Amino acid sequence: MVKAVVLGAAGGIGQPLSLLLKLNEVITELALYDIVNSPGVAADLSHINTPAKVTGYLPANDGLKCALTGAHLIVIPAGVPRKPGMTRDDLFKINAGIVRDLATGIAQHAPKAYVLVISNPVNSTVPIVVEVLKKHGAFDPKRVFGVTTLDVVRASTFTSSISGAAPQGVRVPVVGGHSGVTIIPLLSQISPRHNFTHEEIEALTKRIQFGGDEVVKAKDGAGSATLSMAQAGARFASSILNATVKGEAGIVEPSYVHLDADKEGCAQLRKLIDGLDYFSSNIELGPNGVAKIISLGEISEYEKKLLEAAIPELKTNINKGVSFIADGS
Numbered sequence: 001m002v003k004a005v006v007l008g009a010a011g012g013i014g015q016p017l018s019l020l021l022k023l024n025e026v027i028t029e030l031a032l033y034d035i036v037n038s039p040g041v042a043a044d045l046s047h048i049n050t051p052a053k054v055t056g057y058l059p060a061n062d063g064l065k066c067a068l069t070g071a072h073l074i075v076i077p078a079g080v081p082r083k084p085g086m087t088r089d090d091l092f093k094i095n096a097g098i099v100r101d102l103a104t105g106i107a108q109h110a111p112k113a114y115v116l117v118i119s120n121p122v123n124s125t126v127p128i129v130v131e132v133l134k135k136h137g138a139f140d141p142k143r144v145f146g147v148t149t150l151d152v153v154r155a156s157t158f159t160s161s162i163s164g165a166a167p168q169g170v171r172v173p174v175v176g177g178h179s180g181v182t183i184i185p186l187l188s189q190i191s192p193r194h195n196f197t198h199e200e201i202e203a204l205t206k207r208i209q210f211g212g213d214e215v216v217k218a219k220d221g222a223g224s225a226t227l228s229m230a231q232a233g234a235r236f237a238s239s240i241l242n243a244t245v246k247g248e249a250g251i252v253e254p255s256y257v258h259l260d261a262d263k264e265g266c267a268q269l270r271k272l273i274d275g276l277d278y279f280s281s282n283i284e285l286g287p288n289g290v291a292k293i294i295s296l297g298e299i300s301e302y303e304k305k306l307l308e309a310a311i312p313e314l315k316t317n318i319n320k321g322v323s324f325i326a327d328g329s
């Protein structure tokens with residue numbers, strides 16, 4: 001039995017993500033939770049002829065507890081999205097409390113589940129989840145993930161539009177965090193190899209860092225990326241299931257994690273990033289979640305500068321999440 005749960009399942013991301021999870025045949029039970037409309041979404045998806053039994057829950061009648069109990073994997077896209085002119089950090093005021101309350105439910109009812117955080121600002125919401133789990137003695141750094149997959153999906157698409165490579169075959173490591181200057185594409189390590197000019201590198205880097213703004217602007221007040229995010233979230237969830245349920249080895253995905261997930265492997269990375277506790281890097285997944293955090297390898301002078309610019313911002317974002325739980329500020 002493999003139960004997957006979506007918290008925020010009736011939203012712009014939640015609905016297509018739930019659809020894609022319903023199509024994943026590893027999942028036998030799919031529980032959809034939201035403060036509105038989740039029973040309707042569940043009824044709709046339940047007619048699709050794939051194995052997962054779909055149930056929908058609202059907060060009444062212990063809905064969160066019922067949704068979470070027995071979960072193997074939980075994805076969290078609950079919370080408000082950006083409008084034009086907003087940064088992800090502007091969402092903190094509303095989303096921090098939502099994520100804290102959902103994480104409390106997870107600590108109480110599904111402490112062993114793999115938790116995939118989509119709600120922004122990811123750089124701060126992941127530390128919030130971790131601090132809540134710690135408070136309840138339920139924190140395992142190998143099981144909590146900030147979903148940054150959309151950044152590498154965008155990086156593949158944007159770079160291939162210049163290099164001419166087939167986008168689905170392009171891998172670009174994107175490290176750091178998930179907002180503006182904390183998003184660091186390592187174009188020097190693109191596979192298949194391609195030598196971009198310096199101007200191309202600068203333009204591509206900016207586009208990958210601020211790709212989300214293109215969608216926010218085009219939607220003109222109706223939200224941020226939902227469909228591409230759902231695809232990216234479903235891909236990441238599928239990789240976690242393939243590693244933890246099917247036991248497939250060698251799966252590598254990017255994610256923003258607590259570096260205690262791989263204490264030995266991270267010694268060198270920690271030095272490079274000035275002691276930050278969280279960082280997004282390529283992660284090798286194993287039967288228990290994070291098997292290995294892959295270090296950055298050789299990075300160019302330009303990428304070193306991007307890293308320098310990202311570190312103070314990441315530090316602020318992380319501290320904000322940690323202190324929200326420590327002293328409610």
Ligand code: NAI
Pocket residue numbers: 007008009010011012013014033034035036077078079080081082091095098101102117118119120121122147148149150151178223224225226229
């Ligand atoms: P949306 O507003 O369409 O949907 C959010 C859903 O969360 C709504 O259905 C709402 O009812 C629900 N919700 C609110 N409070 C809740 C609670 N306490 N418990 C359960 N559900 C609750 O927003 P959208 O577009 O789906 O975005 C969701 C989040 O994902 C935003 O914070 C957005 O910034 C983030 N996001 C993250 C990305 C990433 O790469 N990690 C990419 C794009 C968006």
